[in-house]
Amino acid sequence: MLAEKTNQINGKSQRQQLPTLPIHMIWMISFGFLGVQMAFSLQSSNMGRIFQTIGADPHTLGFFFILPPLAGLVVQPLVGYFSDRTWMPRLGRRIPYLLVGAVVAVIVMCLLPNSGSFGFGPVAALTFGAVAILFMDLSSNVAMQPFKMMVGDMVNEEQKGFAYSIQSFLSNSGAVLASIFPFLLTMLGVSNNAPKGVVPQSVVISFYAGAVILIICSLFTVFKVKEYTPAEYAAYHGITNDKKEKVGFIGLLRKAPKVFWTISLVQLFCWMGFQYLWTYGTGAVAANVWNTADPSSSAYQSAGNWFGILSAVQSIAAVLWSLVLARVPNNKRKPGYAISLLLGGIGFASVFFIHHQVALVVSFILIGIAWAAMMTFPFTMLTNALEGENMGTYLGLFNGSICLPQIIASCLSFALFPAFGSSMPAMILVSGILLVIGAFSVSVIKETYAR
Numbered sequence: 029m030l031a032e033k034t035n036q037i038n039g040k041s042q043r044q045q046l047p048t049l050p051i052h053m054i055w056m057i058s059f060g061f062l063g064v065q066m067a068f069s070l071q072s073s074n075m076g077r078i079f080q081t082i083g084a085d086p087h088t089l090g091f092f093f094i095l096p097p098l099a100g101l102v103v104q105p106l107v108g109y110f111s112d113r114t115w116m117p118r119l120g121r122r123i124p125y126l127l128v129g130a131v132v133a134v135i136v137m138c139l140l141p142n143s144g145s146f147g148f149g150p151v152a153a154l155t156f157g158a159v160a161i162l163f164m165d166l167s168s169n170v171a172m173q174p175f176k177m178m179v180g181d182m183v184n185e186e187q188k189g190f191a192y193s194i195q196s197f198l199s200n201s202g203a204v205l206a207s208i209f210p211f212l213l214t215m216l217g218v219s220n221n222a223p224k225g226v227v228p229q230s231v232v233i234s235f236y237a238g239a240v241i242l243i244i245c246s247l248f249t250v251f252k253v254k255e256y257t258p259a260e261y262a263a264y265h266g267i268t269n270d271k272k273e274k275v276g277f278i279g280l281l282r283k284a285p286k287v288f289w290t291i292s293l294v295q296l297f298c299w300m301g302f303q304y305l306w307t308y309g310t311g312a313v314a315a316n317v318w319n320t321a322d323p324s325s326s327a328y329q330s331a332g333n334w335f336g337i338l339s340a341v342q343s344i345a346a347v348l349w350s351l352v353l354a355r356v357p358n359n360k361r362k363p364g365y366a367i368s369l370l371l372g373g374i375g376f377a378s379v380f381f382i383h384h385q386v387a388l389v390v391s392f393i394l395i396g397i398a399w400a401a402m403m404t405f406p407f408t409m410l411t412n413a414l415e416g417e418n419m420g421t422y423l424g425l426f427n428g429s430i431c432l433p434q435i436i437a438s439c440l441s442f443a444l445f446p447a448f449g450s451s452m453p454a455m456i457l458v459s460g461i462l463l464v465i466g467a468f469s470v471s472v473i474k475e476t477y478a479r
Contacts, residue, residue: 044263046184054187056252057178058195060126063245064172065199066238067133069206071096071164072306073339074141074231077332080323082143082157082225083150086311086450090441092158093307096165097434100427103169105277108424111177112417120255122174122181122420129171130246136164137239141232144225153225171246173427177420180411181265182256185477189361189408193354196403200346200396205241207340209234211333220333224324230333267417280421285413288422290473291406292429297466298369298402299433300440301376301459305395307441310335311452317385334385338392345396346403353404362470365405369467372398377460380453398463413476 079092111122119127143157175195183191213230214220222228256264314320314331322328349368356364375394382388407423414422441455448454 046264054191058175058198060246060249061175061195062198062202063242066202066206067168067242069203070235070238073207073336076307077310078227081227082153090438094435094438095162097431099162099165100169101431103166104173104427105424107170107173108420112420115258122177123250126171126174129167132167133171134239134243136160137235141227141235144227176423180419190354192404192408193350196350196400197347200343203343204340207336210336220329221326285476287413287476294466294469295429296433297462299430300437301462303434303437304455304459308452308455312456316383316453338388341389342392342396345393346400349397349400365401366467366470368397368401369463373460373463376463377457380457409475
């Protein structure tokens with residue numbers, strides 16, 4: 029493999045080319061993502077069900093969905109900033125944060141579904157659940173961000189699109205497992221009903237299984253991946269030893285490449301749309317197919333299981349579509365991104381009109397296509413435009429384009445939900461409109477490459 033040696037020419041550093049990694053190493057860099065995404069998917073597909081079961085009013089449900097993105101908004105830039113400046117000889121730069129996040133996430137995953145099982149009253153149970161979901165998202169964000177950063181650190185431009193597609197594949201595979209667990213456990217005889225205010229055992233055991241898988245998958249990455257040493261990293265990313273002015277978060281945002289902001293515009297509409305799916309998805313399925321809004325009813329819990337199956341369908345579609353996206357050439361990324369989001373918007377909107385549970389499978393296949401594009405294209409486009417010195421910090425800051433839209437969507441839900449007649453299916457229709465706007469917004473992106 030040809031590579032240029034790092035040297036100084038006219039005071040500038042000439043980057044050594046990042047090596048072409050073996051396929052198995054690209055898989056190992058992201059393998060722990062399977063477990064982390066399983067934690068996120070258990071949370072997203074069951075969070076509305078859990079909080080409504082333990083007594084949350086649907087009109088205030090948005091409050092609980094503000095906490096997770098708020099945690100990510102604070103934590104991920106800090107993880108990026110500090111991991112850019114960390115080096116542990118045996119563990120590396122990003123992996124120490126992965127380990128800490130995974131361990132804490134496992135503990136909280138065992139507590140969250142039991143929020144209604146400790147004998148608390150409804151208010152105390154909801155408060156415990158809110159604190160648990162906050163810590164779960166804090167720890168999951170700490171564990172998740174290193175996987176994205178290691179792709180930016182270690183994978184060259186030619187392989188980066190493939191690497192993020194693999195991450196999308198593993199992410200959605202974890203989401204499939206997370207989504208079908210309650211349904212499968214119910215089929216195996218585990219109770220899907222519980223006393224009022226208590227989460228069914230089918231959901232509780234699913235969280236336990238997810239915690240075990242999270243720690244096992246994370247350890248694969250810990251033991252199989254060796255990050256580049258500081259000297260190697262500097263050579264590959266053109267970083268010199270010259271003293272540079274320290275730049276804070278605001279300064280880095282001012283210097284961010286234009287693509288950072290244009291992708292963030294697209295992200296705004298996409299993540300607002302998915303936030304309403306996670307908040308109101310179970311209730312929308314229960315209302316349209318099972319004709320119930322009572323979280324304590326067996327019909328509602330059956331709707332919750334079916335929403336899990338639909339989430340699995342979404343994830344399987346995303347897995348398959350991510351394999352298609354991995355073969356999209358660089359000059360076709362924008363059309364592929366826009367078409368995927370448009371199909372997702374159609375899928376969201378169709379949920380409002382469909383009242384047959386099997387027909388919803390088609391809707392969620394289309395939603396999965398949009399999800400695959402959201403997991404692949406933004407990070408590929410952004411990391412190609414970034415220099416290596418502040419890679420982790422920029423990726424952490426870019427997480428704001430994921431978290432802020434969710435916070436905005438949750439705050440708006442307090443006005444939108446009653447405005448749409450307190451109809452959960454109508455909120456999914458809003459998601460569809462947002463995804464379509466996001467698809468048209470892709471046209472403002474102009475890709476650039478770091479040199």
